[in-house]
Amino acid sequence: MIKVYTNDTANAVKELKISGTVENLVSISPGVVRLSGSVSRNIRMTVKITPVEKYPFSVKSLQLSDGTNIFVQLEQSEIPAGSWELIVVNTREKAGRYFDSVLLETDSSVLPEIKISVFGNVTD
Numbered sequence: 001m002i003k004v005y006t007n008d009t010a011n012a013v014k015e016l017k018i019s020g021t022v023e024n025l026v027s028i029s030p031g032v033v034r035l036s037g038s039v040s041r042n043i044r045m046t047v048k049i050t051p052v053e054k055y056p057f058s059v060k061s062l063q064l065s066d067g068t069n070i071f072v073q074l075e076q077s078e079i080p081a082g083s084w085e086l087i088v089v090n091t092r093e094k095a096g097r098y099f100d101s102v103l104l105e106t107d108s109s110v111l112p113e114i115k116i117s118v119f120g121n122v123t124d
Contacts, residue, residue, distance in 0.1 A: 025055045025111045033102075033118040035070070035090045043090035047116060049104070050083040057108035059084055065101040068092075069120055072102055092122045 002016045027050040037043045051057050062074050069092040077083040092098060097120060104114040 023054070024052055025108075026051050026057075026114060028114070028116065031116075033088045033116060035088065035118065035120040035122075037090075038123050039093060039095065043120075043122070045088050047086040047088065048077070048083060049086060049114065050080060051108075055108060055110050056082055057106040057111060059104050060107055061105040063103045063105070065103065066098075067100065069098045070100055070118055074104075086116065088118055090120055090122060092120060095122055095124045097121050 002018065004014045004016060006012060006014065027048070029048045029050075030045070033045050033047060035043045035045060049059075059074060062072065064070065064072065069090065071089045071091050073087045073089075075085045075087070077085045086102065086104075088102070100118040100120070102116045102118060104116070106112055106114065
């Protein structure tokens with residue numbers, strides 16, 4: 001519900017109800033990357049990105065908001081067709097926490113960007 005305040009004394013406040021259907025445009029699993037573990041381990045995670053059939057897209061480019069502590073690789077996947085795998089690898093060599101994000105630019109006018117958050121917690 002939204003309240004709209006007007007200068008009309010007979011209708012000073014109007015309540016508007018907005019409803020609609022939210023469509024899923026893409027399946028991202030997992031939705032957030034959490035890289036946790038010891039410096040001595042190979043800390044990595046793979047994210048599956050699958051467009052829904054009604055809204056297909058291709059990934060045009062990939063950017064990192066920081067890129068200091070992670071390496072990423074994007075590969076097109078055959079299963080299901082048209083999907084992508086984003087491999088995120090920790091590169092931090094000392095204990096600490098960090099935050100980064102991966103921004104995928106697509107060729108879709110409906111979903112031009114996909115942002116995937118990355119949280120890192122590296123221990124000794």
